[in-house]
Amino acid sequence: MSEALSALDADYAYCETIVRRDDPDRWLASLFLPEGKRRYAHALYAFSLEIARVREVVSEPMLGEIRFQWWREALEQPDREDVRANPVAAAVTDVLVRFDLPSEHLLQLIDARQFDLFDDPMQSVDELEAYARATSSNLFCLTPMILEPETPSSGFGAASHGGTAYALTGLLRAFPWHAARGQCYVPLDILRRHGLERADAVSGRASPALLAALEEFRALARSHLEIFLTRIEGLPDLARPAFLPICLCEPYLRLMEGKCYDPFKTNVVLPQWRRQWALWRAAKHWQ
Template sequence: MTTDFDHAADVVRQFDRDRYLSALLLPESLRPGVMALYAFSAEIARIRELVSEPLPGEVRLQWWRDLLEGTEHGAAAANPVANALLQTIETYRLPRQGLVSMIDARVFDLYNDPMPSLNDLEGYAGETASSLFQLVCLVLNDGKEADTATAAGHAGVAYSLTGLMRALPWHASRQQIYVPADIQGRHNLDPETVFRGLTTPELKAALAEMCGHVRHHLTRVKKAATDVPHNCQPAFLPLVLVRPFLEKLEAPDFDPLQQTAEISQLRRQWILWRASGRVFDRL
């Protein structure tokens, strides 16, 4: 019989393969709760793809907000991801505000407004990816607080920025760009050239700066790793894929608008498996 948690795992497998593969390496008893969190993240992240204009997207996000705040009037029982999420919140006593903040951050995705600054981008990454790392740590630690916030904060920025650079062709095709305006300005990047699919030296310079920020945050994660309890460390498994993706993005012949930085699923599984016992050594 298929459960709500089985459905949540299917959502993660379909829409967030890297996190799905990493979750398979977690202790079996903890896997359902982690999958529920990943499924929630995937569902709110893909709302832009399900709507033709921002207002219906805001309505969908409001449904999730109402669900978490206890004011949802629709049939939550008909949504297996919602059910799995609510059960996970109750089992591990998870703070709902972190999940609500994830929803609030995703409003930005519905519009084509420019990301104002690197600081704003890091804030966006903190509310989405960093919060998710932190919540998974709570599940792995049976709902108990641990000293994981610093590592989770930097991990989320590194993971999110890498994902956004990999998604550049996709975002550009819909007239959206997550390269912050201050980085664009430093390298004289005209976003219109990005929307036209033109890979310019200015774009490559801007992305090189972003890659540098990713590497900086990976270094900060490793410095904070000594504070992370051993049982929470598997929460950071998805992060070990960042460096291999960076190598693709930084290759001299890589075209960031015509290609997607990709590695095979077999290699991803091998990287994750190899790192499963010593995550921070593989960053």
Template structure:
């Protein structure tokens, strides 16, 4: 029931986000790790069983954790509860982030592009806004943080397309090359909009988790076939170099 357990879970299950949090200032890590550990728990919940009801129960368990006034004896739930209380995290954002993962349980495609956009908004953008809130974000920072989070979520989602398809899901509303390229360009537009608006330096550790977004989205826009073929990735040099640059400069 400690931050060490959260860190160990994130390191094993979400190594890219673990690298990002370790590049953040030490004080920020204690605020980010419980949220990243929660994200890992709810992202895995739909896949741990072939029985939809079990997955539904796991997600409901986490919804209850978020709203209950007393902490549960769980290695992630306890530090998460403490963070919710100390940072005053918005419970509605947490609930939508968990609820959105119900889509992963079933094999139904997104109803339309707006539904997919909402999924990215509630999952990735919601997580990045919660991370910023944990670092003391004011309401006026929400729009740029969410825009950057949405772009980052899209980049990660595009990278997961082959695995989702292999598991019998229909991950894209329109999988044609032109549509994938246009989707990636939409992500780049949101990323650039976040830059134009700006985010206070104190909140920028929350944005480190999106350090690969720009490179991945540019690659997807230029070479959309890389998405379905599982080639959407940055070189190790580019990955680490970009993270180092973002962490040291504070730019995003």
């Protein structure tokens, strides 16, 4: 038993390492969680990172689909030897069992990430919001259940809107990298309202029409953020820290409204001290 616990401790430590390296915003936010619960959040975040990076580590979509299928089976068959040998899989399946969490949220995340394997355009705002809920809101549904198992169903409404705002902000920040590899998450219905097509959004030219389309994209993110902020205070105090990463959306969105903003060149980052300050203020305000 002690050897098993030691191995699991190492798995959780590995999860924290990759979250701290590759998702520093969520890692900083996790410092405001109760110390005994942090590693369980790290496991969920590490799982999300592993799924999100699949396109980057495969040479063709079919190989990505094979990886996704492995992860689906890992969630459904956690006692397999190859699952126990993978530190992220071992940790995240332990979290699901330990807190009796529904695996459906993570299965939906995997399914949505299949979109990332291809360069197909996002057709509509509805499709974009569904993608954001599956890839981001699902994590914000699960983390509060670790902190407060009695989180009411209203928490899922906060998670839906907050997670959507967080995902949309992240997609805007990643716009230069996505465009460089031919991907575009700005929905066609937004682009066409401004006289654009998908090719214009990956052209490398920051036209006034494209800037207007991205402004509409930011307005969509803010609309979800505003709804989230009306719902956070209705949640149990113990559950609220799970939503802290969302407080970084507004300062990131403001950075994309400056006169020097170029969606193809601007690296939208906040100094660590500003992120820590925003997280600290939100933690105090949401208590």
